[in-house]
Amino acid sequence: MSSRITQIIQSLEKGEVEITFKSLKSGRDITEKCTLNENLTPKGFSIKQSSEAESILCYLTEKKRWEDIRKETIVSHNDT
Numbered sequence: 001m002s003s004r005i006t007q008i009i010q011s012l013e014k015g016e017v018e019i020t021f022k023s024l025k026s027g028r029d030i031t032e033k034c035t036l037n038e039n040l041t042p043k044g045f046s047i048k049q050s051s052e053a054e055s056i057l058c059y060l061t062e063k064k065r066w067e068d069i070r071k072e073t074i075v076s077h078n079d080t
Contacts, residue, residue, distance in 0.1 A: 002051050002052070005051045005056070005071055006051040008056065008074070008077050009036070009049045009051060009056065011077070011079050012034060012035055012036040012037070012049075012056070012058055013036045013037060014037060014079075015035060015037050015040070015079070015080070016033050016034070016035050016037070016040065016061055016079075016080040017033070017034050017035065017058075017077050017078065017079055017080065018031060018032070018033050018034075018077065018078045018079075018080050019031070019032060019034050019058075019069065019074060019076075019077045020074070020075040020076045020077070021069050021070075021073040021074045021075060022073040022075060023073075024070065024073065029075055032060045032062070032063070032067065033060065033061045033062050033080060034058040034059065034060055034061065034067070034069075035058060035059050035061050036049065036058055036059065040059065040061055041059040042059075045059075053071075054070060054071060054072075055068045055069060055070050055071060056068075056069050056071060056074075057069075
């Protein structure tokens with residue numbers, strides 16, 4: 001699982017990634033465009049992610065807010 005998470009984090013740092021994850025509240029699948037790229041996040045934010053953490057903090061580019069996505073809820077991801 002860790003190499004998959006490392007790949008997702010690296011893709012997030014390069015640009016936008018479409019991540020589908022299961023909502024902890026409703027149990028339904030949610031798909032969002034996410035990023036950690038400094039050019040696509042609000043100015044002044046620089047986030048370093050650890051592939052060992054339980055969650056990935058990423059910026060939802062369409063909703064313009066930060067989201068904490070638990071790794072075990074990630075269903076799929078696609079670079080956009």
